[in-house]
Amino acid sequence: MKVFISDDQEPQRLWLTDIITAQLDALHFDYQMASVWQPNDVLAAVKESSGPNIYFLDIVLQREINGIQLASKIRDYDPDGFIVYVTVRDDMMPATLSAMTTPTGFISKTHMFDKAAFIPEVRAVLQVIQKRFVKYQQRPEPSLTVRSGALLLTLHLKDIVYCEKVHGLRTTRIVTTDQAYVVRKNLSTIKAQLTNGRFFNEFQSYALNLEQVVTVDFNKGRVRMQNGDRLSFSRGTIKKLRRVYQTQE
Incomplete structure:
Protein backbone atom coordinates (compact mmCIF):
# COMPACT_ATOMS: atom_id res chain seq x y z
CA MET A 1 0.00 0.00 0.00
CA ARG A 139 -13.10 -10.50 -0.20
CA PRO A 140 -13.07 -13.62 -2.36
CA GLU A 141 -10.87 -13.42 -5.46
CA PRO A 142 -13.08 -12.76 -8.54
CA SER A 143 -13.24 -15.91 -10.63
CA LEU A 144 -14.64 -17.46 -13.80
CA THR A 145 -16.54 -20.72 -13.49
CA VAL A 146 -17.21 -22.79 -16.61
CA ARG A 147 -18.88 -26.21 -16.85
CA SER A 148 -18.03 -28.05 -20.06
CA GLY A 149 -19.20 -31.66 -20.20
CA ALA A 150 -17.64 -33.45 -17.24
CA LEU A 151 -15.20 -30.58 -16.67
CA LEU A 152 -15.87 -27.94 -14.01
CA LEU A 153 -13.32 -25.17 -14.37
CA THR A 154 -12.80 -22.32 -11.89
CA LEU A 155 -10.12 -19.74 -12.67
CA HIS A 156 -9.11 -16.52 -10.93
CA LEU A 157 -9.76 -13.61 -13.29
CA LYS A 158 -6.32 -12.14 -12.63
CA ASP A 159 -4.75 -15.35 -14.01
CA ILE A 160 -6.63 -15.26 -17.32
CA VAL A 161 -4.54 -13.68 -20.08
CA TYR A 162 -7.19 -13.81 -22.80
CA CYS A 163 -10.07 -15.87 -24.16
CA GLU A 164 -10.29 -16.75 -27.84
CA LYS A 165 -13.18 -18.00 -29.94
CA VAL A 166 -12.39 -21.23 -31.82
CA HIS A 167 -13.83 -20.53 -35.26
CA GLY A 168 -16.40 -22.92 -36.67
CA LEU A 169 -17.15 -24.45 -33.27
CA ARG A 170 -19.16 -23.47 -30.19
CA THR A 171 -15.85 -23.57 -28.37
CA THR A 172 -13.56 -21.13 -26.56
CA ARG A 173 -9.87 -21.31 -25.73
CA ILE A 174 -9.04 -19.82 -22.34
CA VAL A 175 -5.38 -18.92 -21.96
CA THR A 176 -4.05 -18.43 -18.43
CA THR A 177 -0.66 -17.49 -17.08
CA ASP A 178 0.44 -21.13 -16.94
CA GLN A 179 -1.70 -23.13 -19.39
CA ALA A 180 -4.63 -23.12 -21.82
CA TYR A 181 -8.07 -24.76 -21.66
CA VAL A 182 -10.52 -25.51 -24.45
CA VAL A 183 -14.15 -25.53 -23.33
CA ARG A 184 -17.44 -26.17 -25.11
CA LYS A 185 -18.90 -22.74 -24.46
CA ASN A 186 -19.61 -19.73 -26.66
CA LEU A 187 -17.24 -16.85 -26.06
CA SER A 188 -20.25 -14.58 -25.46
CA THR A 189 -21.30 -16.80 -22.54
CA ILE A 190 -17.85 -16.52 -21.01
CA LYS A 191 -17.71 -12.76 -21.56
CA ALA A 192 -20.84 -12.42 -19.44
CA GLN A 193 -18.68 -13.34 -16.43
CA LEU A 194 -15.84 -11.01 -17.41
CA THR A 195 -17.47 -7.72 -16.50
CA ASN A 196 -15.38 -6.41 -13.59
CA GLY A 197 -13.55 -3.78 -15.66
CA ARG A 198 -10.38 -5.85 -16.02
CA PHE A 199 -11.39 -7.26 -19.39
CA PHE A 200 -11.86 -5.71 -22.81
CA ASN A 201 -14.79 -7.55 -24.41
CA GLU A 202 -15.50 -5.50 -27.54
CA PHE A 203 -13.56 -7.73 -29.94
CA GLN A 204 -15.82 -10.29 -31.59
CA SER A 205 -13.43 -13.22 -31.20
CA TYR A 206 -11.41 -12.23 -28.11
CA ALA A 207 -11.66 -11.08 -24.53
CA LEU A 208 -8.41 -9.48 -23.34
CA ASN A 209 -7.26 -9.01 -19.77
CA LEU A 210 -6.04 -5.40 -19.93
CA GLU A 211 -3.76 -6.00 -16.96
CA GLN A 212 -1.98 -8.69 -19.01
CA VAL A 213 -1.36 -6.44 -22.04
CA VAL A 214 2.31 -5.50 -22.46
CA THR A 215 2.39 -3.54 -25.72
CA VAL A 216 -0.07 -2.47 -28.41
CA ASP A 217 1.03 -1.53 -31.93
CA PHE A 218 -1.99 0.31 -33.32
CA ASN A 219 -0.40 0.78 -36.74
CA LYS A 220 0.22 -2.93 -37.26
CA GLY A 221 -2.74 -4.18 -35.20
CA ARG A 222 -0.60 -6.26 -32.88
CA VAL A 223 -1.00 -6.88 -29.15
CA ARG A 224 1.67 -8.57 -27.04
CA MET A 225 0.48 -10.24 -23.85
CA GLN A 226 2.31 -10.89 -20.59
CA ASN A 227 2.78 -14.60 -21.38
CA GLY A 228 4.53 -13.74 -24.66
CA ASP A 229 1.59 -14.45 -26.99
CA ARG A 230 1.20 -12.02 -29.89
CA LEU A 231 -2.30 -11.38 -31.18
CA SER A 232 -3.08 -9.77 -34.54
CA PHE A 233 -6.10 -7.65 -35.44
CA SER A 234 -7.22 -5.58 -38.40
CA ARG A 235 -6.74 -1.81 -38.21
CA GLY A 236 -10.49 -1.36 -38.00
CA THR A 237 -10.72 -3.78 -35.08
CA ILE A 238 -7.76 -2.42 -33.12
CA LYS A 239 -9.38 1.05 -33.14
CA LYS A 240 -11.83 -0.24 -30.54
CA LEU A 241 -8.94 -0.87 -28.15
CA ARG A 242 -7.38 2.53 -28.89
CA ARG A 243 -10.47 4.23 -27.44
CA VAL A 244 -9.83 2.57 -24.08
CA TYR A 245 -6.36 4.04 -23.78
CA GLN A 246 -7.46 7.44 -25.07
CA THR A 247 -9.99 7.75 -22.23
CA GLN A 248 -7.17 7.09 -19.72
CA GLU A 249 -4.89 9.86 -20.98
Missing part, protein backbone atom coordinates in the same frame (compact mmCIF):
# COMPACT_ATOMS: atom_id res chain seq x y z
CA LYS A 2 1.33 3.42 -1.01
CA VAL A 3 0.35 6.70 0.62
CA PHE A 4 0.18 9.85 -1.54
CA ILE A 5 -0.05 13.41 -0.22
CA SER A 6 -0.85 15.90 -2.98
CA ASP A 7 -0.72 19.50 -1.80
CA ASP A 8 0.96 22.34 -3.72
CA GLN A 9 1.80 24.32 -0.56
CA GLU A 10 5.16 22.89 0.51
CA PRO A 11 5.01 23.86 4.23
CA GLN A 12 1.58 22.29 4.51
CA ARG A 13 2.62 19.19 2.55
CA LEU A 14 5.68 18.59 4.71
CA TRP A 15 3.70 19.11 7.92
CA LEU A 16 0.98 16.75 6.70
CA THR A 17 3.60 14.15 5.82
CA ASP A 18 5.01 14.23 9.36
CA ILE A 19 1.58 14.00 10.99
CA ILE A 20 0.22 11.28 8.70
CA THR A 21 3.41 9.19 8.84
CA ALA A 22 3.38 9.25 12.65
CA GLN A 23 -0.26 8.09 12.75
CA LEU A 24 0.32 5.37 10.16
CA ASP A 25 3.18 4.06 12.28
CA ALA A 26 1.14 4.28 15.48
CA LEU A 27 -1.66 2.23 13.87
CA HIS A 28 0.85 -0.30 12.47
CA PHE A 29 0.04 0.21 8.79
CA ASP A 30 2.18 -1.65 6.26
CA TYR A 31 2.79 1.20 3.84
CA GLN A 32 5.23 3.07 1.62
CA MET A 33 5.14 6.86 1.53
CA ALA A 34 5.19 8.07 -2.08
CA SER A 35 7.66 10.84 -2.87
CA VAL A 36 5.57 12.39 -5.67
CA TRP A 37 2.77 14.91 -5.27
CA GLN A 38 2.30 16.60 -8.67
CA PRO A 39 -0.90 15.26 -10.35
CA ASN A 40 0.82 13.81 -13.43
CA ASP A 41 3.52 12.18 -11.29
CA VAL A 42 0.90 10.75 -8.94
CA LEU A 43 -1.04 9.24 -11.85
CA ALA A 44 2.12 7.75 -13.35
CA ALA A 45 2.94 6.12 -10.00
CA VAL A 46 -0.61 4.84 -9.54
CA LYS A 47 -0.49 3.13 -12.95
CA GLU A 48 2.53 1.16 -11.75
CA SER A 49 0.97 0.27 -8.39
CA SER A 50 -1.38 -2.61 -7.66
CA GLY A 51 -3.37 -0.74 -4.98
CA PRO A 52 -5.46 -0.09 -3.06
CA ASN A 53 -3.55 3.00 -1.96
CA ILE A 54 -4.32 5.95 0.30
CA TYR A 55 -4.57 9.46 -1.16
CA PHE A 56 -4.62 12.71 0.82
CA LEU A 57 -5.61 15.34 -1.74
CA ASP A 58 -5.94 19.09 -1.51
CA ILE A 59 -9.05 20.03 -3.47
CA VAL A 60 -7.68 23.40 -4.59
CA LEU A 61 -4.48 22.26 -6.27
CA GLN A 62 -2.96 25.13 -8.24
CA ARG A 63 -1.82 22.82 -10.99
CA GLU A 64 -3.07 21.52 -14.37
CA ILE A 65 -5.97 19.80 -12.60
CA ASN A 66 -7.52 20.23 -9.16
CA GLY A 67 -7.83 17.60 -6.44
CA ILE A 68 -11.29 16.45 -7.52
CA GLN A 69 -10.18 15.94 -11.10
CA LEU A 70 -7.08 14.09 -9.87
CA ALA A 71 -9.26 11.82 -7.73
CA SER A 72 -11.49 11.07 -10.72
CA LYS A 73 -8.46 10.00 -12.77
CA ILE A 74 -7.08 7.95 -9.87
CA ARG A 75 -10.35 5.99 -9.84
CA ASP A 76 -9.57 4.74 -13.37
CA TYR A 77 -6.54 2.87 -12.01
CA ASP A 78 -7.29 2.32 -8.33
CA PRO A 79 -11.07 1.89 -7.94
CA ASP A 80 -10.67 0.53 -4.40
CA GLY A 81 -8.26 3.20 -3.19
CA PHE A 82 -8.99 5.39 -0.17
CA ILE A 83 -9.33 9.07 -1.07
CA VAL A 84 -9.24 11.67 1.70
CA TYR A 85 -9.70 15.35 0.91
CA VAL A 86 -7.72 17.82 3.03
CA THR A 87 -8.99 21.32 2.26
CA VAL A 88 -10.17 24.72 3.40
CA ARG A 89 -12.96 24.57 0.81
CA ASP A 90 -15.69 22.76 2.72
CA ASP A 91 -18.18 24.26 0.25
CA MET A 92 -16.73 22.01 -2.48
CA MET A 93 -17.69 18.76 -0.75
CA PRO A 94 -20.83 18.33 -2.90
CA ALA A 95 -18.65 18.55 -6.02
CA THR A 96 -16.57 15.59 -4.83
CA LEU A 97 -19.73 13.52 -4.64
CA SER A 98 -21.13 14.57 -8.01
CA ALA A 99 -17.76 13.66 -9.55
CA MET A 100 -18.28 10.14 -8.13
CA THR A 101 -14.85 9.97 -6.49
CA THR A 102 -16.29 8.12 -3.44
CA PRO A 103 -14.11 9.77 -0.80
CA THR A 104 -13.40 7.98 2.46
CA GLY A 105 -13.22 11.22 4.42
CA PHE A 106 -12.70 14.97 4.63
CA ILE A 107 -10.21 16.76 6.86
CA SER A 108 -10.53 20.53 7.22
CA LYS A 109 -7.43 22.71 7.09
CA THR A 110 -8.97 24.97 9.69
CA HIS A 111 -6.74 23.35 12.33
CA MET A 112 -3.63 23.10 10.13
CA PHE A 113 -0.44 23.34 12.29
CA ASP A 114 -2.51 22.73 15.45
CA LYS A 115 -1.49 19.18 16.36
CA ALA A 116 -3.92 18.84 19.26
CA ALA A 117 -6.89 19.52 16.99
CA PHE A 118 -5.62 18.05 13.72
CA ILE A 119 -4.18 14.69 14.78
CA PRO A 120 -7.51 13.25 16.07
CA GLU A 121 -9.09 13.95 12.66
CA VAL A 122 -6.27 12.16 10.82
CA ARG A 123 -6.33 9.24 13.23
CA ALA A 124 -10.11 8.82 12.91
CA VAL A 125 -9.92 8.65 9.12
CA LEU A 126 -7.01 6.18 9.20
CA GLN A 127 -8.90 3.94 11.62
CA VAL A 128 -11.82 3.80 9.17
CA ILE A 129 -9.41 2.96 6.34
CA GLN A 130 -7.82 0.25 8.47
CA LYS A 131 -11.17 -1.45 9.09
CA ARG A 132 -12.21 -1.24 5.44
CA PHE A 133 -8.85 -2.57 4.25
CA VAL A 134 -9.30 -5.66 6.41
CA LYS A 135 -12.68 -6.24 4.75
CA TYR A 136 -11.09 -5.69 1.34
CA GLN A 137 -8.47 -8.37 2.03
CA GLN A 138 -11.18 -10.81 3.08
